[in-house]
Amino acid sequence: MKTETDNNNFVAVCHGEDAYSNAISALERINLPDLAGKKVLLKPNAGRKVLPGKGITTNPPVVAAACDFFQKIGAEVTVGEGTILGVTPFECLESTGIAFEVKKRGIPMIDLDAAAGNKTEIKDAVVLNHVMISSGIDDFDYIVSIPVMKTHMHCGVTLSLKNMKGCLRGREKVRLHQLPQPEIPINEKTLDLAIADLATVLLPDIVLIDGSIGMEGLGPSAGVAKRVDVVLASTNCFAADAVAAVLMGLNPEEIPHLRLSAERVGQSILLEDITVVPSNWRDWIKPFELPPKEISLNFPKVEVLDCESCSACVSTLTMFLKRNYGDIADYLPLKFAIGKGHNEIPDGTLCVGNCTIKAGGGNTIVKGCPPVSSDILKALTSN
Numbered sequence: 001m002k003t004e005t006d007n008n009n010f011v012a013v014c015h016g017e018d019a020y021s022n023a024i025s026a027l028e029r030i031n032l033p034d035l036a037g038k039k040v041l042l043k044p045n046a047g048r049k050v051l052p053g054k055g056i057t058t059n060p061p062v063v064a065a066a067c068d069f070f071q072k073i074g075a076e077v078t079v080g081e082g083t084i085l086g087v088t089p090f091e092c093l094e095s096t097g098i099a100f101e102v103k104k105r106g107i108p109m110i111d112l113d114a115a116a117g118n119k120t121e122i123k124d125a126v127v128l129n130h131v132m133i134s135s136g137i138d139d140f141d142y143i144v145s146i147p148v149m150k151t152h153m154h155c156g157v158t159l160s161l162k163n164m165k166g167c168l169r170g171r172e173k174v175r176l177h178q179l180p181q182p183e184i185p186i187n188e189k190t191l192d193l194a195i196a197d198l199a200t201v202l203l204p205d206i207v208l209i210d211g212s213i214g215m216e217g218l219g220p221s222a223g224v225a226k227r228v229d230v231v232l233a234s235t236n237c238f239a240a241d242a243v244a245a246v247l248m249g250l251n252p253e254e255i256p257h258l259r260l261s262a263e264r265v266g267q268s269i270l271l272e273d274i275t276v277v278p279s280n281w282r283d284w285i286k287p288f289e290l291p292p293k294e295i296s297l298n299f300p301k302v303e304v305l306d307c308e309s310c311s312a313c314v315s316t317l318t319m320f321l322k323r324n325y326g327d328i329a330d331y332l333p334l335k336f337a338i339g340k341g342h343n344e345i346p347d348g349t350l351c352v353g354n355c356t357i358k359a360g361g362g363n364t365i366v367k368g369c370p371p372v373s374s375d376i377l378k379a380l381t382s383n
């Protein structure tokens with residue numbers, strides 16, 4: 001295999017319209033261990049039941065390239081995913097077009113949510129003392145994280161590090177959003193601290209970041225698809241995420257979960273410590289629009305009381321508003337509440353998601369975790 005360096009802080013970036021070729025070329029340029037006979041789990045981002053090409057999930061040609069590359073060097077390849085609640089990994093792998101490529105190659109797929117969970121203690125945790133990791137990953141010698149390059153309304157970006165959250169067992173993914181604030185005074189969001197705690201026990205061995213079609217704005221699922229035409233490969237997830245962030249026009253040190261995670265495990269996200277090929281990689285920087293601070297700003301006469309929600313509820317509500325705003329004029333102005341942090345929700349609010357049940361009082365509650373957009377419409381029009 002052709003390699004260009006032994007430096008572990010090495011990232012290869014390949015640019016062009018052909019996502020498959022970019023992925024193969026990027027993988028060929030990094031220095032991998034001997035994977036012949038090794039069990040390799042490919043973990044794409046197929047966490048939602050959506051069509052390909054929207055920038056929400058990993059582009060199928062990139063997963064196809066990873067399948068071909070790792071098979072060619074003798075690895076025993078499997079593709080696995082764990083999803084948000086309400087959908088199954090297999091239906092998401094199907095809808096996203098990934099299953100088609102995987103099945104064509106006779107490669108098995110696994111549902112990481114169907115496996116039991118391993119309770120893993122986290123030493124010196126700040127907020128996440130233990131975590132339930134899917135035992136579906138136990139059989140593998142190497143994990144390859146294959147995220148899609150996206151902005152994230154709560155984490156700034158979601159890249160190879162955050163993609164590992166799909167390896168958590170079932171509801172454990174939601175628990176990361178529901179942790180209480182730490183008792184020590186610390187000016188960081190609980191979710192960022194939890195991801196940093198998780199990084200001490202769960203990291204990918206190899207990273208292939210799909211920037212062929214990413215997502216800007218209200219990611220991870222309600223933003224706008226963005227063509228960047230890059231794929232990055234590395235054996236260092238921190239270096240890869242840092243370089244991907246720069247390609248998105250962002251400063252890696254201003255992405256809290258990335259900075260905190262790197263600090264916790266003694267890795268650098270400073271560009272001066274990272275070798276990137278080719279040297280002109282910055283020519284491909286395409287600044288991403290960041291998520292808006294408040295989603296209601298985009299929808300006049302809609303107020304959203306968002307108190308410690310997770311991205312699934314924000315996405316559901318945003319998708320609801322995007323699809324239905326033009327048809328709900330008779331119901332405006334509207335007030336919605338999402339998230340677990342409310343003490344008391346004012347009367348006349350439509351409460352969305354199970355997290356609002358406790359504080360919802362006599363308001364209408366759209367149940368679900370996550371709730372579904374069509375139920376919001378039903379609740380609204382039946383009142």
Ligand code: SF4
Binds near residue numbers: 174178313355370
């Ligand atoms: S109800 Fe919504 S905010 Fe609460 S955990 Fe579920 S998806 Fe997240």
